[in-house]
Amino acid sequence: MSNANGRKTATVVIASVIVVGAFTYLMLGNIEGDVVYFYTPTELLSKGDAAYDRAVRLGGQVSPGSVQWNAEALDLKFKVREGTKEVLVHSKGAPPQMFRDGMGVVVEGRYRRDGVFESKNLMIKHSEEYRAPKAGERPQEMYRSLMKGGTAS
């Protein structure tokens, strides 16, 4: 009982075990298992009334051909698609430069009762792939066409 060094060691050992246990729980406990990072349009639409006017994230693909960009008013409208369902998204301000048709996006905002998703934050979901251009493809072309404000194809 009187050996303080022994007690100090014991304290450190017990604390280490607890710390390791908590870390194991963090890493393996699948804590984020039931977190929904973003709703797909299908999921959002199936929520019905509960989906309106709440802070939610919506994710999917920019529906090809749906992008309407008003460069003067910095006003962007496009549809987010997943499978067959689409949701119209309205966003203010310039989009990220990698924004284009078919790109994966996540928008944060509120789904209004008039059926428009009012986006406060538009994010590109860039894949982790880095690829050399395929034959005949010129790098950065998609960039430039996007920066001109047109809808890239």
Add this chain to the structure above:
Amino acid sequence: MTASTMPLAAASDRRSGLPWGWIAVGGVLALVAAQVYGVLTSPPDRDMGHLQKIMYLHVPAAWNAFIAFFVVAVASLRYLWKGRAADDLLAASAAEIGSLLTGLTLALGMLWGKPTWGIWWTWEPRTTSTAVLFFMFLAYLILRKFVDDPERRAQWSAVVGILGALNVPIVYMSVRWWRTLHQVQGSPMTLDSTYYIPLRINAVALMIVLVAFIAHRYRSAMITQAADDLEDRAALMEGGSRA
């Protein structure tokens, strides 16, 4: 007497007696060569074009900063275990270089972020947790500046280093949950070998620089400390003979 000469002896022992200065120069040269190799051999990325080349310094800097932080944590644990001043100096040296590399990672990340994401700074997991890591390094170094007594400084910074290290994975995890949109870690599967190989070479070259710098800082810290010890002894003896 013997106690005062010990750090000097340790400072010039075989391991730390390697020509670290030359190794550092060699490492820097290797890094420059690897950068040139990377820029010349790999084609522009499909989406990012030549901007992708920033990767060759940005990613190795981040990796090596993590290695430095790991050294800080291990040396701190060892200090608390054994109480050897040398471990404290090792942790301090690693923290200095680590904070430098973290700063470099952040700066390059911003340069990369502007053209690709369209913003200098974004609140996503990698940038944010790297910034937190940077702050923890800085707090560690500032703590060292604010504490004068060497034993106290060593023990406190060891404790701060260990708790900081415990926090790194939690910070990363929480920030990843908070913003989940950064690309996940690249691997040979998602990265064409034409990018992957130069990346690895650059990382190794930077690691040589890192090790050489830590060794160099460590050695000069040891010598400074030995000199301080000798000075203390001399002052003590002089005082003794005068009285």
Add this chain to the structure above:
Amino acid sequence: MTVSPGEVLGIEGHNGSGKSTLLRILATSIRATNGSVHLFGRDIRQHPDWARGQVALMSFTPGLYDDLTARENLVFAANMLGRGHDGIDGVLERVGLLRESGEKVRTFSSGMQRRLALGRLLLQAPRVLLLDEPYNSFDRAGVALVNEVVREVIAAERGTAVIVLHDRHSAAGLLDRVVTMQQGRFVDATAPTRVVEHAGPSLVMGGAS
């Protein structure tokens, strides 16, 4: 350097000669870089927690809480020591603070604060007393009180006291031996003024060289 049971050792020396540092090492407050201290045969570096149960240090600061009353200060000490509160009134009376026991320490003179610190020492009832310039800011009655307390503790536990002091007169008749410190070393051990019976050392200090 060995201190025997029942012995009172005085330590003199110039400012900065290491007297207070020595007391702190004996009290396990700081660790010695080299050398060793054995208390009743046990190394205090191996058993600091045990040593803390045997030793009480009265430092030159009273170490009290200004916003607590005299009684609350002693109650706190008793709680920390795992003692009951029964003896507290007796201790307060002993150090002459019973009447002021409900007042905040902040309102006390420095002499009264030191009396209260002495009271805490009594409550602790240690086997080894370590006193750092205990006579400071005491009046004559206070000085007598210090000496009484030292004698009492030693008699009760067959203990030992180490007193750092500047002026020997206050401790007249109390000290068995006086040593002088210089640059962290003992330089002059005056002959014992009183022969002490030996029954095994109670305190052994070993220097570095």
Add this chain to the structure above:
Amino acid sequence: MSLRDDWRRARAVALKDLTAERRSRAGLNAVTFLGVLVLMLFGFALGPDTEAMREAAVGAIWLAILFSGVLAFNRCYQLELDGGALEPLLLYPGSRWSIFVGKVLANLAFVFLVELIVIPVAMVLFHVVVPGGALAQIAVLVLGTIGFVTLGTFYAAMSSRSRSREVLLPLLLFPMMIPALLASVQASTALLSGDLMREAGAWVRLLIAYDVIFVAASLAAFEFAIEV
């Protein structure tokens, strides 16, 4: 048996600190005032947009707690340092971590008191309405506060005895607080808007793991921080 001794010592330290704090009271008043002031400043900085205010409310509350709480931690050691009481405190036989537990308990009580005033004020200023589930909100607040107070009390053991302690403590503490801050703010915000993305539960579990890790780590490390 030994654990009961430790608990007795922890309780003694907590009671002693709270008594001293109650006597002076200046501390609680000043700290609460600072908390409310931070809220006011936040309101001015955000502008009169009601919706923006409501969304930022949880973050504002936590910043007010962080900035005002951090003042309390150095004070609890200043109490020991003023009269040279730290040395006798450390020289009582028994474990040192019980002293730490006592200080954490006292600081918890203190910060909870501050929250008791700051949070209602924030709810009025930022037009916050708690839809059911106030109990879950309180659980989040308590968990976040435990992490904050434990680490704050731990780092203050060092910063209060160094030069420029006023600066050093937030520098050490705030980066460490980021996971707990994120988890608390995200969980509370999610709960306020009905937790549609079902994320509050995950944040709460992260918060629990964080608390467990740092309570255990700082209990073990306190001896190292206080002995020199």
